Amino acid sequence: MSKSVERVRQAAHAAGFGIEIRQMADSTHTAEDAAIQCGVTVGQIVKSLIFQGANTQKLYLFLVSGPRQLDLSKAARLTGEDLHRADPKYVRKETGFAIGGVAPIGHLIDIDAYADENLMQFDVVWAAAGGTNFVFPSDPNALVKAAKAQVADITG
Numbered sequence: 001m002s003k004s005v006e007r008v009r010q011a012a013h014a015a016g017f018g019i020e021i022r023q024m025a026d027s028t029h030t031a032e033d034a035a036i037q038c039g040v041t042v043g044q045i046v047k048s049l050i051f052q053g054a055n056t057q058k059l060y061l062f063l064v065s066g067p068r069q070l071d072l073s074k075a076a077r078l079t080g081e082d083l084h085r086a087d088p089k090y091v092r093k094e095t096g097f098a099i100g101g102v103a104p105i106g107h108l109i110d111i112d113a114y115a116d117e118n119l120m121q122f123d124v125v126w127a128a129a130g131g132t133n134f135v136f137p138s139d140p141n142a143l144v145k146a147a148k149a150q151v152a153d154i155t156g
Contacts, residue, residue: 004096004106004130011106012136015146019136021129028133029100031066038126038135042066046119046127046143048102050095052086053079059086059094061113063104063127063149068118071156078114078152096130103130104147113149115140120151 005021012019028034031045038045045066052059060079062070076082088099096108104113104127119125119140127143129136144151 002131004098004101004103005134007096007108008103008106008130008134008136012146015105017105017138017142017146019129019138021134021136024133024135026133028128028135034126034128034135035066037133038137040124040126043068043118044122044125046104046125048104048128050086050091050099050102051075051083052090054082054084056081059091059109059111061102061104061107061111061147061149062154063113063115063119063144063147064155065116065118065125068116068155070154074152074154074156075114078150078154079112101128101131101134103128104143104149106130113147114154115144115147115149115151116155117151117153118155119144
C-alpha cells in the first residue's frame with residue numbers, strides 16, 4: 001500500500017473516523033468510472049478538487065458530487081479570492097496526492113475545505129483514498145467532519 005493511501009487511513013483513525021479502504025480492479029479515475037466500480041450512482045462519488053487562490057496562491061479543497069461542476073464564482077465568494085486550477089506538480093508537492101487520487105483527508109498541509117451540499121442527500125458516498133483505484137465508502141456527515149469542510153452551495 002502506498003504512503004499516501006496509508007496517510008488517508010491514519011488521518012481517518014486520528015479523526016475517530018473508521019474507514020475501509022478498497023482497491024478496485026479497474027479505473028476509478030473519473031467519477032463515472034468510480035461509480036461503476038463501486039456499484040453506486042455518479043452522485044455518490046466525491047470528487048476532491050484542488051483550486052488555488054489567485055492572490056494568495058493558497059490551496060483550497062472542494063468536495064463535489066460526481067455529476068456536479070464547481071461554480072467558481074460561488075467558490076470565490078466563500079474563499080474571498082478568485083480561483084484557478086492548481087498546477088498538478090504543486091498539488092502533489094503540497095498535499096502529497098497526485099491529481100486523480102486526491103483524497104478528502106490526509107493532506108500534508110492544513111487545507112480549507114468546502115463540501116457540496118448535494119453530497120448530504122446520500123446515506124453513503126465514495127471518495128478517493130490517495131492512490132490509483134483506492135476508494136472508501138463513508139457517511140457524508142462523517143466525511144465532512146473528518147475533512148473539516150464547510151457544507152455550502154458550491155456547484156452550478
